[in-house]
Amino acid sequence: MAKTGLDGHWRGPTIVARALRDAGFEVIMIGMANTDDIVTSAVDEDVDLVGLNIGGHIDVAIRSIENVQAVRPGLPIFAGGTIPPHAAKQLEALGVEVYLSAQNICILWMPQSS
Amino acid sequence: MQKSPTDKAVYSRSGIELKSFYTESDIPQEHRSRVTSNPGDAPYHRGFHPSGYRSKPWRIFQLSGFGKPEDENERIKFLLKNGETGFIMEHDRNTGDHCYNVDHPEVVARREDVGLTGAVMQSIRDTAICMDGLPIGSSFGHAGGAVVQHAPFALASYWTVAKQRGFDLEKLPGTGQSDFNLTYLGCVTKEQIPTQPGLRFNADIIEFCDRYLPYWVPVSIAGYNAADTGLTPDQELGVLFANAVEYLDEIRRRGSVDLARAARACGGVSFRASIEFIEEACKMRAARLMWADLLHKRYGISDPKVANLRIHCVTAGSKMTYQQPLNNIVRGTLMALGAVFGGVQSLGVSGYDEALSIPSEHAHQMSVRIQQILQEETGISNVTDPLGGSYYIETLTAQLAEKAWIFFDEIQKQGGYLAALDSGWLHACASENQYQEFMDMERGDQQVIGVNCFKDDGSPFEVDGFMGTDDAFDVATQRLKEVLRTRHEAGAASALKQLEADCRSDANIMPAMMEAMSAEVTLGEIGDVYRDVFGNWDTPIQT
Numbered sequence: 001m002a003k004t005g006l007d008g009h010w011r012g013p014t015i016v017a018r019a020l021r022d023a024g025f026e027v028i029m030i031g032m033a034n035t036d037d038i039v040t041s042a043v044d045e046d047v048d049l050v051g052l053n054i055g056g057h058i059d060v061a062i063r064s065i066e067n068v069q070a071v072r073p074g075l076p077i078f079a080g081g082t083i084p085p086h087a088a089k090q091l092e093a094l095g096v097e098v099y100l101s102a103q104n105i106c107i108l109w110m111p112q113s114s
Numbered sequence: 115m116q117k118s119p120t121d122k123a124v125y126s127r128s129g130i131e132l133k134s135f136y137t138e139s140d141i142p143q144e145h146r147s148r149v150t151s152n153p154g155d156a157p158y159h160r161g162f163h164p165s166g167y168r169s170k171p172w173r174i175f176q177l178s179g180f181g182k183p184e185d186e187n188e189r190i191k192f193l194l195k196n197g198e199t200g201f202i203m204e205h206d207r208n209t210g211d212h213c214y215n216v217d218h219p220e221v222v223a224r225r226e227d228v229g230l231t232g233a234v235m236q237s238i239r240d241t242a243i244c245m246d247g248l249p250i251g252s253s254f255g256h257a258g259g260a261v262v263q264h265a266p267f268a269l270a271s272y273w274t275v276a277k278q279r280g281f282d283l284e285k286l287p288g289t290g291q292s293d294f295n296l297t298y299l300g301c302v303t304k305e306q307i308p309t310q311p312g313l314r315f316n317a318d319i320i321e322f323c324d325r326y327l328p329y330w331v332p333v334s335i336a337g338y339n340a341a342d343t344g345l346t347p348d349q350e351l352g353v354l355f356a357n358a359v360e361y362l363d364e365i366r367r368r369g370s371v372d373l374a375r376a377a378r379a380c381g382g383v384s385f386r387a388s389i390e391f392i393e394e395a396c397k398m399r400a401a402r403l404m405w406a407d408l409l410h411k412r413y414g415i416s417d418p419k420v421a422n423l424r425i426h427c428v429t430a431g432s433k434m435t436y437q438q439p440l441n442n443i444v445r446g447t448l449m450a451l452g453a454v455f456g457g458v459q460s461l462g463v464s465g466y467d468e469a470l471s472i473p474s475e476h477a478h479q480m481s482v483r484i485q486q487i488l489q490e491e492t493g494i495s496n497v498t499d500p501l502g503g504s505y506y507i508e509t510l511t512a513q514l515a516e517k518a519w520i521f522f523d524e525i526q527k528q529g530g531y532l533a534a535l536d537s538g539w540l541h542a543c544a545s546e547n548q549y550q551e552f553m554d555m556e557r558g559d560q561q562v563i564g565v566n567c568f569k570d571d572g573s574p575f576e577v578d579g580f581m582g583t584d585d586a587f588d589v590a591t592q593r594l595k596e597v598l599r600t601r602h603e604a605g606a607a608s609a610l611k612q613l614e615a616d617c618r619s620d621a622n623i624m625p626a627m628m629e630a631m632s633a634e635v636t637l638g639e640i641g642d643v644y645r646d647v648f649g650n651w652d653t654p655i656q657t
Contacts, residue, residue, distance in 0.1 A: 003657060004224070005208075005224055005227050006207060006208045006211070006212060006220060006221070006224060006227065006303070006304055007207050007227075007231070007301065008211075008297065008301045008302040008303050008304070008657065009300065009301045010301075010302060010655060010657035011343060011344065011432075011548050013657055014545055014548070014655070014657065015548055015549055015552050018545075018549055029656045029657065031304075031656060031657045032304045032657070034219075034220065034223035034224065035223065036223075056224060056226070056227035056230055057224075057226035057227045057230055057581070058226075059226040060224050060226050060227055082469065082470065082471065082579075084470040084471050084578055084579020084580075084581070085470070085576070085577075085578050085579065086578050086579065086581075087579065
């Protein structure tokens with residue numbers, strides 16, 4: 001789990017992390033991380049899933065998603081945060097599916113099967 | 115015997131069990147004599163002044179800012195034109211909160227984020243653009259130093275621009291903030307100075323304002339930031355006064371400022387006004403009661419001018435929903451109403467697009483209009499403390515204060531407010547509440563209209579997020595190069611050296627900060643000094 005921006009609101013990612021831990025996942029939280037940190041962590045930790053808190057501009061999130069995809073094709077990525085409708089549409093155009101959870105928008109990447 | 119649904123225990127957000135109705139005998143014994151006091155009289159829970167909003171309407175005071183300094187300037191002027199009666203200058207979070215210049219690698223890696231939630235102000239030249247034409251002598255300005263490590267820069271740059279424009283600092287009105295709850299509890303920065311140097315900065319600002327800016331509120335503790343991180347209303351009260359005690363104890367230790375004047379300076383605070391608006395109104399009343407009590411018992415201060423707490427209030431951003439965003443206009447109105455019932459002096463209403471982005475121009479205007487409708491059409495300003503004397507309101511006010519003191523005492527047992535931040539104890543309290551609140555919504559125990567019930571949206575309105583401008587990073591990069599190329603380099607180097615020397619000693623850093631502003635030292639250079647001298651706070655939570 002990482003935050004793509006430098007906005008430190010931690011409420012969202014820690015709630016999600018706790019829910020995942022309760023469901024039996026091991027969660028590695030790397031906090032505010034730039035694209036390179038996220039890619040390195042995804043590879044080094046050999047994760048099954050990448051979670052992104054994308055509280056900022058959608059381009060920063062897209063860069064992270066694309067770079068992770070480049071090194072770990074097919075790795076599922078999910079994200080949540082303050083995502084305005086036009087940004088959600090941009091993500092949908094990339095093949096990301098958008099769901100709404102109880103408290104905030106949550107986006108789940110459904111990778112192409114290959 | 116089987117219980118009917120009406121027998122089920124009901125609790126307020128603070129965990130106080132609520133009766134289905136109240137009578138005189140419910141009012142706690144120690145509170146009964148207070149009920150007969152008048153607004154403006156000790157213990158002040160009934161209000162700041164007997165004539166209340168008749169003589170002084172609450173200030174319409176909205177968070178504002180994005181993009182380039184000129185974008186922010188334009189938005190502030192728009193709000194003032196629409197009737198805002200003070201203004202708040204937001205700084206870019208990436209650069210401002212972290213004291214980075216825009217060429218810092220962590221900022222470059224997120225260049226599109228720059229300017230998203232505040233204007234980029236790296237030197238006094240940027241601040242001057244943002245302040246251009248603003249009525250700084252007659253209106254009430256928030257210079258944007260909400261973050262502890264950023265505040266000395268934000269304040270000194272604002273004051274230096276004001277001075278250069280011929281304003282007398284001795285008469286300049288406005289407010290700082292320097293709030294620990296913001297970046298040490300709620301919205302933790304990637305890097306920031308540890309809490310003890312932060313306390314020193316705040317005490318330095320209090321001293322400096324006491325000497326040179328008597329009409330400026332030097333620091334303003336924001337219970338808001340604790341509450342929107344998850345603390346309950348009683349905890350919000352407890353944490354705010356535990357924080358105030360850190361400031362006043364430090365000022366008393368220094369002995370450089372008259373304690374009563376320092377207490378007056380620290381007595382302009384902010385709270386969150388959330389959706390359970392009756393409890394929130396009681397919270398504002400309890401806050402005034404507690405402040406008077408604290409000053410009297412701990413510091414022997416009972417001067418009415420000091421013991422009368424002044425409250426700014428912001429409606430709860432986290433209660434604004436992504437779904438059916440126009441419903442948030444109703445939520446904003448109700449939360450504002452709670453604040454006004456509580457007798458606050460100043461108010462900001464979150465935008466109806468809060469869950470999507472920073473406010474669009476229209477959402478911002480609506481936040482002002484909500485307050486104007488309350489002020490001008492409802493007649494709410496005619497009578498002070500309209501809920502005063504209600505069995506329920508008085509009981510809940512007293513119960514909240516009692517419960518808040520228990521939380522205050524718990525914080526003292528943790529070693530005090532700053533120690534409870536350093537250890538992560540407050541984060542754990544907030545985190546537990548966050549999760550319970552989330553699960554209440556997931557399970558449907560807490561119904562939120564349009565989110566987990568009544569989901570069909572028949573509204574034809576499409577509301578999208580407001581993304582500001584897309585040239586903030588590029589323009590800031592150009593302007594940084596420009597200032598570094600054209601400033602008087604020897605003067606800037608010498609001012610920076612003096613600032614570093616003062617940071618390393620126990621001198622007040624503000625005079626050197628003022629000199630640094632005049633010499634056009636940039637934000638990132640100052641941040642580098644801080645990082646070198648003070649190091650980095652050991653963040654107790656992993657986000």
